[in-house]
Amino acid sequence: MWDDLDKLGPVLAMGGVATLILVWGFLPRGRIPAPRNTALLAVALLGPILAAAWALSLLTRDEAGFAFANSMVLDDFSYFFHFLFAGIAAAVLFSSQDYGKRFGDRQPEYYALVLLASGAMMLLAASRDLILIYIALELTSISQYIMAALQRDERSSEAGIKYLLLGAVASAVILYGMAFLFGMTGSTRLIAPAGEPSIASAIAERGEEMRAGLVLSVVFLIAGFGFKMAVVPFQMWVPDVYEGSPAPVAAFLSVASKAAGFAAVMRIFFEGLTDASISGDWADIFAVVAAVSMSVGNVLALVQSNIKRLLGYSSIAQAGNFMVGLAAISAAGGLEGAASGVLFFLAAYAFTNMAAFVVVIVISDRTGSDLIADYGGMWQRAPVLALALTLALVSLTGIPPTVGFIAKVYIFNAAVESDLVWLVVIAVLNSVVSAFYYLRIAGTMFLAEPRSRERIATSYPVRLALAVAAVGILALGIVPSPLLEVAQDAAAVFAE
Amino acid sequence: MLTALIVVPLIGAVASMALPKEREESARWVALLFTAIALVAAGNVFFALDTADAGLQFVDRATWIDSEVLSFDVQYFVGVDGLSATLVLLTGILFVVATLVSFNITLRPREYFMWLLLLEAAVMGVFVSQDLILFFLFWEGELVPMFFLISIWGTGRKEYSAIKFVLYTLAGSALMLVGFLVLGFSQGTFDMQALAEADITEAAISLHAVFLLILAAFAIKLPVFPLHTWLPDAHTDAPTAVSVILAGILLKMGGYGLIRINAGILPEQFDDFAPYLAGLAAVSVLYGAVLTMRQQDLKRLIAYSSVSHMGYVLLGASALGEIGLTGASLQMFTHGTITALLFVMVGLIYDRAHTRQIADLSGLAHRMPLAATFFVVAGLASLGLPTMSGFVAELLVFLGSIEAFEVQTVLAVVGILLSAGYILWTVQRVMFGPENPRWASLPDTDNWWEWASMATLAALIIAIGIYPSIVVDTLENGVLRTMEFI
Numbered sequence: 001m002w003d004d005l006d007k008l009g010p011v012l013a014m015g016g017v018a019t020l021i022l023v024w025g026f027l028p029r030g031r032i033p034a035p036r037n038t039a040l041l042a043v044a045l046l047g048p049i050l051a052a053a054w055a056l057s058l059l060t061r062d063e064a065g066f067a068f069a070n071s072m073v074l075d076d077f078s079y080f081f082h083f084l085f086a087g088i089a090a091a092v093l094f095s096s097q098d099y100g101k102r103f104g105d106r107q108p109e110y111y112a113l114v115l116l117a118s119g120a121m122m123l124l125a126a127s128r129d130l131i132l133i134y135i136a137l138e139l140t141s142i143s144q145y146i147m148a149a150l151q152r153d154e155r156s157s158e159a160g161i162k163y164l165l166l167g168a169v170a171s172a173v174i175l176y177g178m179a180f181l182f183g184m185t186g187s188t189r190l191i192a193p194a195g196e197p198s199i200a201s202a203i204a205e206r207g208e209e210m211r212a213g214l215v216l217s218v219v220f221l222i223a224g225f226g227f228k229m230a231v232v233p234f235q236m237w238v239p240d241v242y243e244g245s246p247a248p249v250a251a252f253l254s255v256a257s258k259a260a261g262f263a264a265v266m267r268i269f270f271e272g273l274t275d276a277s278i279s280g281d282w283a284d285i286f287a288v289v290a291a292v293s294m295s296v297g298n299v300l301a302l303v304q305s306n307i308k309r310l311l312g313y314s315s316i317a318q319a320g321n322f323m324v325g326l327a328a329i330s331a332a333g334g335l336e337g338a339a340s341g342v343l344f345f346l347a348a349y350a351f352t353n354m355a356a357f358v359v360v361i362v363i364s365d366r367t368g369s370d371l372i373a374d375y376g377g378m379w380q381r382a383p384v385l386a387l388a389l390t391l392a393l394v395s396l397t398g399i400p401p402t403v404g405f406i407a408k409v410y411i412f413n414a415a416v417e418s419d420l421v422w423l424v425v426i427a428v429l430n431s432v433v434s435a436f437y438y439l440r441i442a443g444t445m446f447l448a449e450p451r452s453r454e455r456i457a458t459s460y461p462v463r464l465a466l467a468v469a470a471v472g473i474l475a476l477g478i479v480p481s482p483l484l485e486v487a488q489d490a491a492a493v494f495a496e
Numbered sequence: 497m498l499t500a501l502i503v504v505p506l507i508g509a510v511a512s513m514a515l516p517k518e519r520e521e522s523a524r525w526v527a528l529l530f531t532a533i534a535l536v537a538a539g540n541v542f543f544a545l546d547t548a549d550a551g552l553q554f555v556d557r558a559t560w561i562d563s564e565v566l567s568f569d570v571q572y573f574v575g576v577d578g579l580s581a582t583l584v585l586l587t588g589i590l591f592v593v594a595t596l597v598s599f600n601i602t603l604r605p606r607e608y609f610m611w612l613l614l615l616e617a618a619v620m621g622v623f624v625s626q627d628l629i630l631f632f633l634f635w636e637g638e639l640v641p642m643f644f645l646i647s648i649w650g651t652g653r654k655e656y657s658a659i660k661f662v663l664y665t666l667a668g669s670a671l672m673l674v675g676f677l678v679l680g681f682s683q684g685t686f687d688m689q690a691l692a693e694a695d696i697t698e699a700a701i702s703l704h705a706v707f708l709l710i711l712a713a714f715a716i717k718l719p720v721f722p723l724h725t726w727l728p729d730a731h732t733d734a735p736t737a738v739s740v741i742l743a744g745i746l747l748k749m750g751g752y753g754l755i756r757i758n759a760g761i762l763p764e765q766f767d768d769f770a771p772y773l774a775g776l777a778a779v780s781v782l783y784g785a786v787l788t789m790r791q792q793d794l795k796r797l798i799a800y801s802s803v804s805h806m807g808y809v810l811l812g813a814s815a816l817g818e819i820g821l822t823g824a825s826l827q828m829f830t831h832g833t834i835t836a837l838l839f840v841m842v843g844l845i846y847d848r849a850h851t852r853q854i855a856d857l858s859g860l861a862h863r864m865p866l867a868a869t870f871f872v873v874a875g876l877a878s879l880g881l882p883t884m885s886g887f888v889a890e891l892l893v894f895l896g897s898i899e900a901f902e903v904q905t906v907l908a909v910v911g912i913l914l915s916a917g918y919i920l921w922t923v924q925r926v927m928f929g930p931e932n933p934r935w936a937s938l939p940d941t942d943n944w945w946e947w948a949s950m951a952t953l954a955a956l957i958i959a960i961g962i963y964p965s966i967v968v969d970t971l972e973n974g975v976l977r978t979m980e981f982i
Contacts, residue, residue, distance in 0.1 A: 394640060
């Protein structure tokens with residue numbers, strides 16, 4: 001019991017701090033000072049710090065293995081996402097310090113929800129049981145529905161409602177898929193120690209005879225998770241929700257929520273459904289979804305004038321890139337290679353897109369505008385922000401010496417090894433399309449006349465967040481080996 | 497030693513950006529210092545190269561990215577043979593020239609010279625890389641500096657041209673990356689030397705497709721008809737120094753890749769496509785020359801003439817013979833110096849007259865005798881006058897290709913006549929003819945930096961024309977090494 005709880009520690013830390021903040025926010029005013037911005041940030045940061053410290057302690061104590069009757073597992077894959085989500089949560093908290101004032105007296109809720117959602121994502125990545133996956137997923141989603149609507153103006157509310165309705169449908173679809181899977185295999189455990197019932201072992205034994213049913217449930221699962229990962233054709237909510245949500249929430253959705261979706265999908269498909277009788281089928285579906293996502297996302301991003309919408313569509317296209325990795329599993333030994341490629345890309349993308357969104361958050365906060373046209377002359381008004389955003393955009397395009405370049409090369413290589421050359425050709429051509437809109441933003445900041453001469457000040461936490469992200473983008477672009485090794489270790493979980 | 501070629505400009509870029517705002521004018525001196533050091537290093541590589549040694553020289557090698565789960569081992573692997581060393585020298589020279597002709601840059605000089613130096617690091621990297629992924633990294637690394645150099649310091653429709661340049665290059669290099677990945681996966685290495693030595697017979701897709709994927713990037717860069725349309729726009733709207741670099745070196749990256757990677761690693765596929773490539777080369781030469789004659793803008797004129805002249809590189813390479821390859825390589829070097837001088841001259845004229853319209857410029861020789869002299873030298877070299885460097889290169893190209901591709905070569909020879917036509921006609925219209933009263937007070941070249949850049953280039957052009965062995969001996973070392981793989 002205590003051992004199980006210990007393994008759940010990082011998640012508990014996030015949840016604990018979140019509860020603390022909520023209680024603090026609800027305490028009667030007067031006797032205890034109302035939570036103020038900086039103090040809230042300091043307390044909220046305890047969440048990711050404690051969680052990361054706990055995860056680190058588990059790691060050094062070598063506490064790997066199953067917990068809670070095989071429903072949860074601590075392995076390198078879980079650790080990878082523990083640290084990733086702790087990092088993303090810290091970055092989002094940091095960058096919303098100034099923006100947070102707009103939430104008024106709902107600030108404590110906002111900080112608590114970020115922590116709750118991130119904690120749930122950690123749990124999601126460590127789940128090896130369909131029921132636990134569903135619970136973690138819902139905890140993540142519900143927190144995010146509220147976050148999207150937190151600004152309580154018309155657009156924010158609309159974003160929240162839209163996200164809630166479509167998200168609920170997606171959850172139901174996932175539940176259908178899970179129910180089918182359970183019905184056919186008689187277990188909710190994806191994988192279990194030898195001798196105990198699990199989905200993987202049931203498919204290994206009777207995979208051929210229930211193939212039709214399995215394909216059906218796979219289609220449901222891909223549709224449902226496709227919504228969470230925001231891939232075409234399940235992406236319709238993305239632009240509206242990103243545009244309407246408060247900027248830090250949009251950042252959180254585009255980075256953390258996406259990574260969580262992929263973590264769950266990798267668990268389910270790479271652990272539960274890897275059997276050769278079925279893996280070829282879903283690899284094909286992933287390949288098609290990848291091609292469509294990249295192409296549709298990029299083409300629609302081209303015509304956007306609102307930067308949050310543009311980043312929304314671009315994140316759909318980027319999800320297509322991750323999908324290339326998921327599709328590249330059919331080759332011999334490709335499972336591990338593809339998985340490490342996706343993990344590397346996820347971490348790289350987290351750095352890069354966070355940097356981009358932090359800039360958008362600050363500019364959106366100071367100018368009150370999300371129009372790309374208003375980024376004209378940003379180089380003169382806020383050189384640090386302009387440089388950071390340019391670096392992030394270059395990395396998103398995949399131009400060296402940034403981490404985005406290595407990520408793309410790595411994932412495309414995995415696909416080439418799996419004989420998916422056609423998909424790689426589509427992917428690289430899409431990179432060219434994306435260069436057009438990414439560089440156009442950079443060009444606007446450096447070339448266009450500024451709309452106003454007023455300089456945009458940046459606070460210390462924001463600068464710190466940007467500096468960390470920028471160093472990450474460049475350093476990992478030049479010396480990718482450390483992250484590569486971590487990603488490979490995490491992916492080694494899927495080696496048979 | 498080769499690493500210094502990449503690192504010196506990088507340090508220079510940082511030094512330029514690190515200057516305090518009040519002293520931003522000194523950026524040009526910083527740039528001159530670092531490009532000069534790089535030139536010394538490049539000269540050292542060129543002259544210290546043992547032309548009798550058939551292998552790679554000055555090799556630096558280290559594992560850079562190592563993946564256990566994918567066949568994805570990327571090395572930091574640099575080395576040169578005669579071909580690379582010559583192009584490295586050209587790069588060193590032209591970046592000093594580019595810095596000199598940028599001395600009048602007053603708009604945001606620190607950033608300008610930072611991008612210029614970053615560009616030099618990337619180009620040097622392309623020529624010394626011996627690992628496909630490393631090569632690709634430097635190849636792509638050139639895009640961002642070029643984008644900003646053209647779009648900030650250019651003229652005319654500069655943003656359009658900058659983005660067009662980036663998209664064309666990116667499209668080509670994206671396909672090239674796929675080709676590289678397929679090649680690398682088929683042999684389990686991205687080591688160019690190992691790939692060239694290996695007898696590649698099989699890959700995930702047909703090797704002919706791989707060849708075409710890789711060719712796409714080089715054909716765009718070279719540029720080969722019909723993929724050349726980015727070039728006139730980029731040239732016309734780029735600042736002088738960038739035009740010099742673009743025509744002088746960046747186009748050569750295409751020719752270099754064609755010889756080193758397409759011919760060196762996939763010679764059989766090259767052989768299969770050679771007649772078509774030679775045909776395209778002839779079309780490029782003729783089409784470029786015809787369009788050149790119709791240009792009204794001096795920069796566009798030189799840009800189109802580059803399309804025509806780079807056709808010779810493709811033609812010489814197509815025959816896959818020793819003479820042709822030597823001719824193609826020499827053409828790259830000489831075209832680099834000649835076009836650079838032409839662009840320097842045009843920049844100089846534009847700087848004073850503020851127009852590049854040939855019709856407006858008339859009788860400049862009366863006012864600018866010195867400039868006129870250099871312009872004539874460059875022009876004559878460009879049309880391939882004997883004793884000038886262009887002549888030797890073109891002669892070798894034709895000698896090398898005539899046996900293999902008779903028709904294509906004869907067609908391409910016609911290009912010489914056309915180029916004599918447009919060059920002489922242009923010199924006549926711009927420099928001689930009636931004196932336009934508008935230019936009565938035009939000063940001649942009086943700045944030392946203009947002098948220095950023009951004199952250096954002209955001296956090189958004449959020196960190689962009279963005594964080609966200076967570079968041909970070294971180039972042959974590279975050609976012989978390539979021939980071993982073929």
